[in-house]
Amino acid sequence: MSQARHSTARSLAAHAVLILYTVIALFPVFVVVINSFKNRRAIFADPLAVPTAESFDLVGYRTVLAQGDFVLYFQNSLIVTVASLFFVLLFGAMAAFALSEYRFRGNMLMGLYLALGIMIPIRLGTVAILQMMVASGLVNTLTALVLVYTAQGLPLAVFILSEFMRGVSDDLKNAGRIDGLSEYTIFFRLVLPLVRPAMATVAVFTMIPIWNDLWFPLILAPSEATKTITLGSQVFIGQFVTNWNAVLAALSLAILPVLVLYLIFSRQLIRGITAGAVK
Template sequence: MNSISSLPAEQSATVAGRGRLRTNLGRIWVHVVLCTYAVIALFPIALILINSIKSRDAIFDNPLAFPTPESFSLIGFEKVLHNTNFMLYFGNSLVVTLGSLVLIVLFGAMAGWALSEYKFRGNRLMALYLALGIMIPIRLGTVSILQLVVSLNLINTRSALILVYTAQGLPLAVMILSEFIRQIPKELKDAARCDGVGEFKIFFQIILPLIRPAIATVAVFTMIPAWNDLWFPLILAPSDETKTVTLGVQQFIGQYVTDWNSVLASLSLAVIPILILYVIFSRQLIRGLTSGAVK
């Protein structure tokens, strides 16, 4: 007999104890790895926040030290908020990021609904075509994008950035959202159709609420690249009226002298929206990631 129940009581208890020990050790090891990764990921953010409220001398003396009453200084925030157009840059980044995010979620969900719900000629070919957008970096088409933006007279406008980031985020959004939409029971949609509910109402009132975890996942994965991007704002919207936060920070970095207090202060202010977004959507994001892994 190989089963634990057929062994003597002492041996059964020993085998069961060893099994629990291995399980506990496995859980401890997983938590150690995750905690280590969390520390590594959060360390740069913590370093920026700590040094943003220190004097310049204290930053260079010991960048890892916490601010003291002697080293505490808000000179960087004062320079950023009073001597520059940082709030304009912040507003530009907010408009561009939120505008592209709304378009990505809306068009991505609609395309995912069409590809997963309706069968037509070229369905798989279109899905493959959209998937290619994940593998091919959009920056390879910078010259063509610049020519198109100039021909449309959209240079130095936030609309140009919104359109580019929408095109950049749509392939991933379509792939994620279409997979989640396929998991919705067909009987639920058929029952709504039998009750006379139109396709638009089914999409907006039934489908979208059910894929909120996937929408949160798409929002996080598409917002961060758009908010942190420097390439396209530098090429398509470099004027002072349309600069984003990432491009605006560059004015504090010179070839020979860098105002580190202002750089760290502006980076600290730029991190705030990302942290707020994660706090709001963290539960939905984790649900979306785990649901996708299980399915």
Template sequence: MKMTVGGRAVSYVLAYLFALLALYPIVLMISSSLKTNREIFASPLSLPKTFSLDTYKKLWEAVPFADFLWNSVFVSALSVLLITVFSAMAAFYLSRFSFTWTAGLYFFFIIGLMIPIKLGIVPLFLLMKNLGLLNSLWSLILIYTASGIPISVFILTGFFRTLPIELEEAARIDGCSHFQVFWRILLPLIRPALATVVIINFIHAWNDFFFPLIFIQEESLKTIPVGMMVLFGEYETDWSLLFAGLTLSALPMIIVFLLASRQFMEGLTAGAVK
């Protein structure tokens, strides 16, 4: 059924209002990062009177923010890469090969969605201690990879199963091996699912506060969520510095989403329209 002109206008108005509500906190955060502490408390909802980047310069001098930023980028990017590679290969196997243990293996990954990984914090701590990975970024990478694989396998397996088997058969007739079918034929067709996996796991790894707090003690190895805690004073907090740090920490997530937003939306709506 076609939408009338009035109904379309109402839907556009509602969409614009929702966009304004969603963007307002971001605008408020950026404007607060350009103010002084006195301006923030005097007029928290107003725009800054003068445009100055002094707060950002002060931030880089007050804390080792460059180290925090690099640690977050390294951990998040490498975790997402490992999750995407291993999950795609596992999903291809589960969706295209049928053995007696395939269903049990798939259920093993599904269990990972049911059990929160934080319940195993004590065994994880002892494991990382025995491996000599305490106070190492690799402890975070391994944990994020292990916790991100179950949901990624679940998403990618569903996408692989929607692809027609005739594509794979035609490729095999042309002489493609299992890996060539996976890499050259099927993988490019599930880009929306891959974008969904990348965004979900990048946001989780980038924003996580719990595991860096447990496994990282050295100041130069902290990620942004934990490193920003030094800006909270016992008696006074410089909110302008805090908002500047939050603005810089949000930029990578915004960039990743903008780069993969189209594929991400296709992944979310796949199967909704026949």
């Protein structure tokens, strides 16, 4: 009974910490969004007040939609982020499964080699990456960004997922082999569902840097047809730096999609944390 109460208390504490963290993290976003719906006078008079009938104004969003192609920017960012996450999770999970499941000469060295990507920033190779993209004819394409972000996210994915996959029961995998399941079936049907919280963790830590990145879109895909939402917002803000309504509207449009994606992926992360607390 006491153990059950202790587990319940830890679960409640975990929920409380997560709620507090969410409130603190979302408060600046809340301030930006509510001010994007107010006129200039109301923004400076009372920035923490919600829009009223007198202060409500959509002039910022009208300016954003008239001066910038934000629908295209959203589409580009969504394609790059989703495609990069898919390849990072797929290839990272497969590499982690191979490193954790099979013993071969150089296993540890291969793991250390992949982990080096965490310590060495990929931006150090910007010139070489740009030269490769130019030689491949991939400059000003979304493919270039997907390839770079996939390479950027794989080291962390392999490092995290391999540790979780080592904890998967060998008896379960061996039972699947005895039943005639192939290694691919064991990987997709038995292993991946058990490491779903780890997959969510990798997705969260990979998704936000990709969506918010300005460096590689500026270097590899600066054309109007391939601009991401972050690059498009920065260019727009530079042009309308004194127009606070337009600036706040552009920031709101850039923030809200990644916030929604974060909440979608973080549900699995929170479930894994609270499940561990109950155990």
